[in-house]
Amino acid sequence: MNGEVGLEEWLDAVALGDGYYHRCSSGHSTLPPGDRCPECGSGLERRPLPSRGELRSYTVSNVSTPEYDDQTPLGIGIATFGSVDVTARLPAVESGRLETGTTVRLSVEERRSDGSRIPVFRLDR
Ligand SMILES: [Zn+2]
Numbered sequence: 001m002n003g004e005v006g007l008e009e010w011l012d013a014v015a016l017g018d019g020y021y022h023r024c025s026s027g028h029s030t031l032p033p034g035d036r037c038p039e040c041g042s043g044l045e046r047r048p049l050p051s052r053g054e055l056r057s058y059t060v061s062n063v064s065t066p067e068y069d070d071q072t073p074l075g076i077g078i079a080t081f082g083s084v085d086v087t088a089r090l091p092a093v094e095s096g097r098l099e100t101g102t103t104v105r106l107s108v109e110e111r112r113s114d115g116s117r118i119p120v121f122r123l124d125r
Pocket of ligand 1: 024025026027028037038039040041042
């Protein structure tokens with residue numbers, strides 16, 4: 001399995017509300033793609049991703065490149081889901097109302113510019 005296949009499979013699972021993360025025998029948590037722990041090289045076991053995470057950090061850019069024109073302001077956040085950190089897009093329309101500690105859910109969105117799929121956070125309220 002190459003990395004791209006692992007990522008597409010993970011996006012499929014997240015889109016179905018069935019997201020997961022990987023945990024090694026030493027207790028390190030990581031996100032796909034990958035079939036070995038990036039920290040210690042151990043094999044990985046699939047664990048269910050908690051349905052809600054806590055926004056830890058985020059940034060919003062009001063300046064964009066042409067490929068992101070339809071998504072400006074562009075927000076990117078990091079949220080902790082149980083023992084794993086997830087990086088994903090933040091909904092632009094919500095960017096003025098964000099704060100760290102906000103509860104988010106993970107979803108998948110298709111980019112209008114090229115049809116590729118990306119992980120996005122939805123605010124949980
Ligand atoms: Zn490990």
